[in-house]
Amino acid sequence: MQEQYSPSDIEAAAQTDWENADAFKVTETPDQETFYCLSMFPYPSGKLHMGHVRNYTIGDVIARYQRMQGKNVLQPMGWDAFGMPAENAAMNNKVAPAEWTYSNIDYMRTQLKSLGLAIDWSREVTTCKPDYYRWEQWLFTKLFEKGVIYRKNGTVNWDPVDQTVLANEQVIDGKGWRSGALIEKREIPMYYFAITDYAEELLSSLDDLPGWPEQVKTMQRNWIGKSVGMEVHFPYDTDSIGQDGKLKVFTTRPDTLMGATYVAVAAEHPLATLAAKSDKRLQTFIDECKRGGVAEADIATQEKKGLPTPLFVKHPLTGAKMPVWVANYVLMTYGEGAVMAVPAHDERDFEFATKFDLPIKPVVRTSAGDSTPAPWQDAYGEKGELINSEEFDGLDFASAFTAIGDVLEQNDLGAPRTQFRLRDWGISRQRYWGCPIPIIHCDACGDVPVPEDQLPVVLPENVVPDGSGSPLAKMADFYDCSCPKCGAAAKRETDTMDTFVESSWYFARYASPNYDQGMVDPKAANHWLPVDQYIGGIEHAILHLLYARFFTKLMRDEGLIEASEPFKNLLTQGMVIAETYYRLEANGSKSWFNPADVIVERDAKGKILAAKLESDGLPVVVGGIEKMSKSKNNGVDPQAMIEQYGADTCRLFMMFASPPDMSLEWSDSGVEGAFRFLRRVWRLNHAHANNGGPAGKPDLNALSDAQKNVRRAIHLAIRQASQDIGQHHKFNTAIAAVMTLMNVLEKAPQETAQDRALLQEGLETVALLLAPIAPHICHSLWQALGHNDAVIDARWPQLDENALTQDTLQLVIQVNGKLRGHIDVAADTSRDAIEAAARDNENVQRFTEGLTIRKVIVVPGKLVNIVAN
RNA sequence: GCCUCGAUGGCGGAAUUGGUAGACGCGGCGGAUUCAAAAUCCGUUUCUGGUGACAGAGUGGGAGUUCGAUUCUCCCUCGAGGCACCA
Numbered sequence: 001m002q003e004q005y006s007p008s009d010i011e012a013a014a015q016t017d018w019e020n021a022d023a024f025k026v027t028e029t030p031d032q033e034t035f036y037c038l039s040m041f042p043y044p045s046g047k048l049h050m051g052h053v054r055n056y057t058i059g060d061v062i063a064r065y066q067r068m069q070g071k072n073v074l075q076p077m078g079w080d081a082f083g084m085p086a087e088n089a090a091m092n093n094k095v096a097p098a099e100w101t102y103s104n105i106d107y108m109r110t111q112l113k114s115l116g117l118a119i120d121w122s123r124e125v126t127t128c129k130p131d132y133y134r135w136e137q138w139l140f141t142k143l144f145e146k147g148v149i150y151r152k153n154g155t156v157n158w159d160p161v162d163q164t165v166l167a168n169e170q171v172i173d174g175k176g177w178r179s180g181a182l183i184e185k186r187e188i189p190m191y192y193f194a195i196t197d198y199a200e201e202l203l204s205s206l207d208d209l210p211g212w213p214e215q216v217k218t219m220q221r222n223w224i225g226k227s228v229g230m231e232v233h234f235p236y237d238t239d240s241i242g243q244d245g246k247l248k249v250f251t252t253r254p255d256t257l258m259g260a261t262y263v264a265v266a267a268e269h270p271l272a273t274l275a276a277k278s279d280k281r282l283q284t285f286i287d288e289c290k291r292g293g294v295a296e297a298d299i300a301t302q303e304k305k306g307l308p309t310p311l312f313v314k315h316p317l318t319g320a321k322m323p324v325w326v327a328n329y330v331l332m333t334y335g336e337g338a339v340m341a342v343p344a345h346d347e348r349d350f351e352f353a354t355k356f357d358l359p360i361k362p363v364v365r366t367s368a369g370d371s372t373p374a375p376w377q378d379a380y381g382e383k384g385e386l387i388n389s390e391e392f393d394g395l396d397f398a399s400a401f402t403a404i405g406d407v408l409e410q411n412d413l414g415a416p417r418t419q420f421r422l423r424d425w426g427i428s429r430q431r432y433w434g435c436p437i438p439i440i441h442c443d444a445c446g447d448v449p450v451p452e453d454q455l456p457v458v459l460p461e462n463v464v465p466d467g468s469g470s471p472l473a474k475m476a477d478f479y480d481c482s483c484p485k486c487g488a489a490a491k492r493e494t495d496t497m498d499t500f501v502e503s504s505w506y507f508a509r510y511a512s513p514n515y516d517q518g519m520v521d522p523k524a525a526n527h528w529l530p531v532d533q534y535i536g537g538i539e540h541a542i543l544h545l546l547y548a549r550f551f552t553k554l555m556r557d558e559g560l561i562e563a564s565e566p567f568k569n570l571l572t573q574g575m576v577i578a579e580t581y582y583r584l585e586a587n588g589s590k591s592w593f594n595p596a597d598v599i600v601e602r603d604a605k606g607k608i609l610a611a612k613l614e615s616d617g618l619p620v621v622v623g624g625i626e627k628m629s630k631s632k633n634n635g636v637d638p639q640a641m642i643e644q645y646g647a648d649t650c651r652l653f654m655m656f657a658s659p660p661d662m663s664l665e666w667s668d669s670g671v672e673g674a675f676r677f678l679r680r681v682w683r684l685n686h687a688h689a690n691n692g693g694p695a696g697k698p699d700l701n702a703l704s705d706a707q708k709n710v711r712r713a714i715h716l717a718i719r720q721a722s723q724d725i726g727q728h729h730k731f732n733t734a735i736a737a738v739m740t741l742m743n744v745l746e747k748a749p750q751e752t753a754q755d756r757a758l759l760q761e762g763l764e765t766v767a768l769l770l771a772p773i774a775p776h777i778c779h780s781l782w783q784a785l786g787h788n789d790a791v792i793d794a795r796w797p798q799l800d801e802n803a804l805t806q807d808t809l810q811l812v813i814q815v816n817g818k819l820r821g822h823i824d825v826a827a828d829t830s831r832d833a834i835e836a837a838a839r840d841n842e843n844v845q846r847f848t849e850g851l852t853i854r855k856v857i858v859v860p861g862k863l864v865n866i867v868a869n
Numbered sequence: 870g871c872c873u874c875g876a877u878g879g880c881g882g883a884a885u886u887g888g889u890a891g892a893c894g895c896g897g898c899g900g901a902u903u904c905a906a907a908a909u910c911c912g913u914u915u916c917u918g919g920u921g922a923c924a925g926a927g928u929g930g931g932a933g934u935u936c937g938a939u940u941c942u943c944c945c946u947c948g949a950g951g952c953a954c955c956a
Contacts (some may be wrong), residue, residue: 736893
């Protein structure tokens with residue numbers, strides 16, 4: 001064994017050993033318990049960042065731990081390779097997105113390999129390759145025929161200068177990011193997945209996921225947003241509207257129907273269009289509403305504006321005339337694009353009615369009384385007994401719901417209905433670098449799905465987009481085709497799919513990545529699915545995870561797989577953050593400096609006083625701790641870290657610095673600390689090797705008290721690390737437990753054979769407990785400790801409960817809940833004896849002097865609290 | 870605006886079911902070793918008062934439940950993630 005810990009040597013050696021043995025390649029073995037461990041695959045943006053390192057280290061620790069439990073562990077890797085950044089890079093560098101993507105993948109693969117991940121690389125999947133996306137196209141055609149995918153109009157951000165559709169991210173303060181032009185909403189035809197058909201199941205089966213964080217399930221429940229309510233029809237006032245018809249609205253508060261004083265429709269609503277024909281001002285307002293992007297966050301924060309129309313509808317119960325307003329807060333995408341307004345009992349309606357002087361009619365007795373004077377109080381929104389509602393007076397919410405629902409149904413003016421907030425998933429993108437939508441438009445036959453024998457529709461790879469319009473729409477070679485049904489000249493669809501489609505089923509493809517007879521090989525897929533542990537960023541809590549759940553159900557219903565849910569257990573990891581430093585430039589902009597180039601001055605307590613740039617010695621502003629990003633220049637390059645300290649140090653630091661679901665603050669000195677710890681582990685092993693090397697098992701019947709304490713420390717560490725890694729995924733405290741054990745082992749004597757046997761047990765424990773986290777060094781240590789098998793195939797250490805028992809316990813003594821002392825008692829001391837000993841305690845006597853003892857609380861094994869006053 | 874989560878020493882964090890607040894590490898300070906440095910080792914380190922023993926305060930702020938609250942309830946402040954075309 002080398003004296004010095006040399007990470008570069010031992011990491012290369014370990015990785016070579018694993019590669020030579022094909023150590024992480026797995027096949028379906030029916031008799032062995034499987035464990036499918038999956039981290040969200042990366043977008044090949046160019047270089048690995050620390051967020052990736054954290055994500056894949058967490059996954060690797062879990063995978064290696066499960067392997068040590070004797071399971072057949074599948075841990076694959078792939079590339080979420082379609083996406084916008086490739087098109088942006090193409091425009092900037094005049095390189096085709098395909099070429100850029102493939103070279104990024106090659107570079108990032110070598111980076112991932114240097115981390116020493118226990119990945120089965122033979123299963124690598126790349127979503128931009130035809131052998132992957134052809135099956136996506138195949139499923140699309142099946143679902144289109146089934147009606148699960150359909151075509152309708154949707155609203156997009158339109159850049160009138162670049163003549164192109166923009167992503168929400170590309171709209172900044174209502175303007176196009178490249179052109180600076182004011183963005184408009186535009187309606188275009190798109191393909192939709194009918195995810196709302198599955199809304200009920202997506203909601204209810206969240207209850208079948210005990211291994212998901214409650215937080216994520218709550219977010220998904222709220223996103224799906226099931227509302228039980230009433231569809232209410234307001235008949236047109238034909239005098240004003242000029243035609244018969246009904247305005248449909250959805251409400252969760254039909255009990256307040258008698259308090260409805262007007263209705264409001266979205267700017268895109270047919271009634272708004274009708275009214276605008278004869279009203280220029282209204283048309284101007286509607287045009288104004290169509291300005292700006294489509295992002296909900298922008299729409300929801302804008303000022304609430306509205307305009308009256310000359311139109312009226314009739315109240316379904318009283319027949320009273322109610323004015324129709326157009327309001328920018330009514331969303332065309334939710335419900336019917338129209339709402340009935342009850343200003344007395346809805347905050348938004350109250351605000352709107354107050355602003356425009358519309359009538360406010362209270363119809364519910366709330367805890368604030370029978371009237372609703374301004375300003376708005378939350379109590380006005382309460383449910384309660386009906387008032388001012390004629391025959392419905394006195395009813396409570398539930399009976400009013402039923403009674404009003406009955407009347408509406410009898411008159412064919414409404415009925416109870418369930419409404420979801422969830423909308424159907426529009427997947428058409430007017431972009432080049434994505435999976436082509438397999439549809440052919442024929443004048444005679446309409447939208448015809450591409451037949452299976454003509455799949456895949458291959459995306460040409462040698463295209464450099466220029467930022468205007470969709471490149472495929474300019475390529476006749478691509479879109480000219482003949483109709484598969486009638487053979488007439490036809491036009492191929494030039495939109496591509498949302499990249500979320502690829503990431504919605506990749507986990508299933510890993511089971512049989514090269515299967516060419518179908519989307520998945522059912523035998524393999526059912527062997528591995530569902531994923532036992534999925535790991536990824538919390539930013540995916542809703543969209544990606546919901547779409548993946550949806551796809552699993554679609555694939556189940558196509559008979560492709562058996563699973564109904566893709567991910568049994570979910571771990572959402574926090575961000576990697578770091579200090580930022582900047583200087584204010586003359587023009588008011590900030591230029592950001594990388595932490596590696598900055599020297600920080602601290603006061604005597606270590607608090608940051610000032611910072612200066614290493615190169616010129618002039619001060620920089622300490623900008624606060626933020627997510628590592630290119631824009632703030634506070635990223636730390638993982639490659640540099642690995643080269644300087646080795647992958648094990650990098651992995652150990654990341655796992656130690658904070659629990660996986662919290663944000664992780666980068667700290668150079670923390671990395672140093674991790675490196676120092678591994679060096680200590682190495683040194684103690686080296687000393688042990690020099691002191692006779694591997695020793696036998698200790699004689700448990702002949703341990704001194706000091707030796708018992710050493711052995712107790714070993715098994716405390718086993719207990720702690722087993723719980724922390726196996727159950728709670730708290731790697732930081734597992735590592736702390738191993739550090740505590742090392743502190744004991746370093747001080748333990750090494751003279752006798754018994755001492756050395758104990759140290760052997762301790763060092764083996766350290767190697768095994770650290771093996772998932774720092775696999776390379778443990779690979780070496782395990783050999784040095786005299787083992788012929790590799791540590792990756794060793795079993796996780798077993799806890800010996802006997803090693804933990806103690807003869808005496810220390811109890812805490814409190815007076816009125818305050819710590820006043822400790823007593824040592826034999827483990828089997830009776831409750832009465834403990835109480836007596838506590839009362840005898842000198843401090844207890846001092847602090848209860850002159851007081852009467854009212855109560856004594858004894859918590860066995862923990863504390864005694866004496867209550868006195 | 871809406872949904873979700875978070876806030877503990879100088880710093881990252883720990884406290885498993887309501888039971889010793891600050892494990893473990895970083896940083897700081899003091900010392901040992903060294904010609905010197907690096908590396909390593911030892912001690913110390915929540916704050917305030919006190920030479921000291923010790924006392925008091927303390928988990929973002931305010932209230933509440935309890936013998937006892939970082940932990941449970943309510944209100945507030947600040948920060949983060951998401952909001953359907955970033956992935």
